[in-house]
Structures are given as C-alpha cells and as structure tokens.
Amino acid sequence: MKRDMPRPAYESVAVSSRIRLARNFKDYPFPALLKRDPHAVEQATEIVGLIAAELSTMDEFTLYDVGSLTDERAAYLVERYLISRDLVRNSAISAALIAPDESISVMINEEDHIREQYFMKGFDLQKAYERISGIDDVISESIPFAYDKTFGYLTACPTNLGTGMRASVMLFLPAVSRRGVLKDIVSLLTRQGLVVRGAYGEGSGADGELFQISNEVTLGRTEADILAEVENSVKIVVEIELRERDRMAAEEGIDLQDRVMRAYGVVTNCRKIDAREYMRRMADVKLGIALGFFRPAADGRNYKQMAAIDDLIVAMRPANINRLNGSPLSAEEQDVFRARYTVERMRELKLAP
C-alpha cells in the first residue's frame, strides 16, 4: 500500500488508530464449545499458558486471569478499551495479556480464542497493522491457527471470517456532529461497508464528540484493501470536519469563543462535575485548542494537548476514578474527585488563553 503522510491538522481530528485481529487454534474447540466442556478450565488454562509463554519473549506482558478479577478491576480495564464486556462474561475460561504501555492487548477465550489488538495515538493504520502482525506471527509460529484456503481465518462469528481484521480510527468530530452533517457521513460510509459508532454510547450527548470508523466486512478482500478503504474514508471525513470547523468559527465567532472559554473556566475551577457535563466541556476545550484559541504548544503540535485531554477523559470514567482513589466512591463523590483531579491536571497542561 502506497502511503502519503497525513498533515498535522489531521491529528486534531483522527486521534487514534486500532487494529484488531480475531484468531482461533485449530486443535481446540471454539470458546462457545469450550465453556460447555467438562475439561474446559484445563484446556483454557493450557491455551493461556501457551500464548503467555510465546509473548513473554517479546515484552513484559501482564497476565490477567479474568475469573479472579474484581468487578471494579474488570470495569477499569473495560473503560480503558483493554478488554471487552464479552471477555468478562466468559470469566470461567478467559484471560488477557496486556503490554506495559497498554498499546497491545491480547484477549483469550472471548468470542474467539484470540482477539489481539494494537492501539496507538494518531492516524497510522499501517503502522498499527505492522505491530499487531508481529504479535500474530509470534503466536501462530507455535500454535497452528484454524485457517481455510477459501474462507481464510475461521472465526466464531461469520462477520469476522476471512482476514479476521477490524481496522478502526477514532475521530473527534465536534463540527460535523453539531452542524448536522454526521447523518450524511454515516449513510455515506455505510454504503462503503464501513461502520460509524459513538465512542461512549451513541446519541447520549455524553459521547465527547468522539466517533469510531471501522470496516464492517472482513471477508473477500485483503488486509491491504481494508486498510486502504478505512484510511481513505477517514481522510474524507477529516477534510469535511476541518472545513466545518472553519465555517463554524467564521459563523459563530464570539459565541463559539465564549462557549469554549467558559468550558475552560469551568474545568479549571469547578469543585464537582458529572460525567455528562464533563464530556461536553472537555469537547469544547479540545475544539478551542484545535481552533487556536489557546497559546500554541511549544512544539506547535497542539494535538498533543488534545491527546492529553483524551487520556484525562478516560482516566475520569467511573472505575478509573475508583482505581485512582484507591477505593470505590459514590457517584457524587466521583463528581468531586473528577473536578479536583481535572483542575490539577489542567493546570499542569498550562493551556493559556
């Protein structure tokens, strides 16, 4: 695949890239069967052990036995996109291996034996694909995958057959979403076989204007095809968002500046803030950074400030707050914790109007 590097402005829209591969071992029953097998735990433990042994040659992965995780800890990992709710539901046989920097997560015995993902900041699906392929190669060298010459990789659900690959990019789309353009984009991408999802629950208003674009179809095309399709569509959406941001800034003028700066005033001074308002205010602040309402970062790469806020948004989800606090808090206590922690982090970020 030929690649042209994205413009820096792209990274104020396409904030992160993720590749996920679904794999199964040919010599073991699929997890759905494994769960009903009297020897399940034994076999599951065997699979986990084999993969852990392979990966230990690559990095210091942390092994999580899902069955022995507290609900709090499991929720924490789900909030950080490191494991899925389905993995938690399979806790009798499931496990996860996670790299120290959280870029790599290998879920074991979720819907498939293996769900391996690579996550990175910025917009670079090719790089993400190369990284996860490295992991994939290491695992496949010692444990043969279920692979069919016609269908490709065999998976529990036919929607993952073939490449078993889901390539996704997270986009920050405040202008597209507020100016009513999102619906058109969704129907455009759907016709291309792509899917658009809100990052934090669709239509809840609490989505932080973050949307994930990924491929629906995994079968009948190569990995390179899929990467190119997603990448090209993302580029189009990025261009639309950048254009709509310029229009919004021109049309709304002082009203937009006022909304952004009030949001900044709130997140740097409030003493309690609920999750819903938090997402809305943080999205406004990020939009302000993107539009140059704040003094630019020393290196001119303002998207790093935006990425820092994205990290903060994840860190301020309920189970993440409880983990930072060291013990579970009530919803109201979380609102107070969220405010205090955010005021401190925002001060460190040294955004200045």
Place this chain on the structure above:
Amino acid sequence: MKRDMPRPAYESVAVSSRIRLARNFKDYPFPALLKRDPHAVEQATEIVGLIAAELSTMDEFTLYDVGSLTDERAAYLVERYLISRDLVRNSAISAALIAPDESISVMINEEDHIREQYFMKGFDLQKAYERISGIDDVISESIPFAYDKTFGYLTACPTNLGTGMRASVMLFLPAVSRRGVLKDIVSLLTRQGLVVRGAYGEGSGADGELFQISNEVTLGRTEADILAEVENSVKIVVEIELRERDRMAAEEGIDLQDRVMRAYGVVTNCRKIDAREYMRRMADVKLGIALGFFRPAADGRNYKQMAAIDDLIVAMRPANINRLNGSPLSAEEQDVFRARYTVERMRELKLAP
C-alpha cells in the same frame, strides 16, 4: 454619639456609607416654582454661581450644567450615583458639583435647591456625616438656608423636613437574601422607621445581592439620633448576614464552593456576558472572597478585593461601558466589552483559589 469601631468582617457586609442633606435657600423660590418662573434660568444660574464660588475654596469641584450634558453623559453620572434622574428631568435649571474623587456630590435645583451627599467605602456614618457637614457649613455661611425653629430645615417634600438628612448604608447580603431571611429583616426595619431597597432594582434578580438601608423619618429627631438608629440596625443585619453565611457554608459545602468557583471561572474566561448574569456571578465571587475560598489579600483585608469588584460592577453598567469605550455600543457589543474588560481587571486583582 459614643462609637465602637466595627470588626473587619463588618466591611464584607456593610460596603459603603452615604449621608445626604436636603437644603433650600430662604431668599429664592423652591425649584418647583423656579421652573415656572420667567426669570428661572437667571435665578438658577445665580444659585449655581454662588455655590460653585463657595465650594471652589474647598476642592477642585467639577461643575456640570445638566442642560448641556448629553444623555449618555447624564446616564453615566446617574449610574455612578453622582446625580439623580430627577436632577436630569430638571435640566432647564439644574447643575451638579462633583469632587474629583467622587466622594462629594452637590446637586443644585433637583427637588430642593441643594442635595449634598458624601459617599465613602466601608461602614462609618459618623465620618460621612462630619464630611458633609463641612460642605454644608461652607454653603450656609454665605447663603442663608430656609430654616424654621419648629420644623427645622424646610424642604420641598415634607418627608425631608427637619434634619433633611438621609443616612444610608449599602449592604452585601447574599446569604440573607438567598436563605429567605430578607423578608423578616425588611419588616423588622420598617417598624423601626427604616427603609430597605435593592441597589439595582428590586426583585429583578440583577441586584447583585446589594441592599441599601436608610432612615425614612427626618423630622422630630436629631442627626445623632438618626445616625445611631441606622448604625444600630445595620449592625444587627450584619450579624445576621455573617451568621447566615456560616450556616450556608456549613450546609451547602461543596455545592457552594462549586458555584463560587464556577462563577470565578466564568468571569475570568468568558468572551461575552450580559448584565444580569454578570451581577449574579460577581455576587458569587464576592461571597467566595468573604468566605475565604480564595488566597487572602496580602494585608488580610479581603474586603478591599470585594470593593474592587463593586467598582468594577459600577464600571460595567451600560453608560459606563460606553464612556470607557469612547462611543456607544449595542447591547450585544456591551456584553462582549463587559467580558473582555472584566477578564483583564480580574487578572490584575490576582484572586487565586
């Protein structure tokens, strides 16, 4: 009158003191008659000339011929409490003399020939009375006042007969007003012959929680009696407000802190703000200063920070904004000016959470 100095906390409630005296000259028709007299302008000019000459020995007073003031300039002076709307209505014959620091204003040919007032920050009616008496003595030495042994000073309206004195104190009553105690205070003071008024239009919600307490009755008692009555009532109200503030802080806890700090976040970051929201947010910030939510002033006298905000509130009234701007602005332009000016001044004030 025996005086005990008020505690410093008093000045976070009783923010300014004002004495106003009504006087008339015995050898001239009262203004209401003067207006109907064919020689009115001549006689009015004579009165203005006499008073101006007397006062020029004391300070560099500025003489305003009301008839030649623009509407804008007149509105500016009204907003600063230096002249009254009645004075503006009498513009054919009226004038005002104002001291450079705006502490003294002498209105000529309003309802009475003379309405002289002394205004000062803080709570000290006795001092204010001494200052305005100095002015009163200078004027009376050369132009004899209309005075009756039984009734005292004669005035156009019988409600000012006798001492012709109105002693008033401006109080910042956010706790009393929000906690529903104001009604009881008003009926208590009414029975004492005192009057309570909102500073910026009652019941509008845009009053900035500022209320003026003054004497209703001017007749049948000495100046010292009136000063003592107002002073004692103010002291009682101050004590009630301080007690209610403590209760409010204890009961509302983090919610109150959050409201105050959000108000601070808004007035230090907004890009437009209307007069109504402005009053509400500024009242919250002042309450926060009074409750010690911000780093204390270097000299420990936080009421000075509150007084600076009161000055800013006056400076951000419509005609004051127009004068600062140098030309009239639309209502929306004023909202933008108010935000920009306030963000700058608040930065200079160096309040810090």
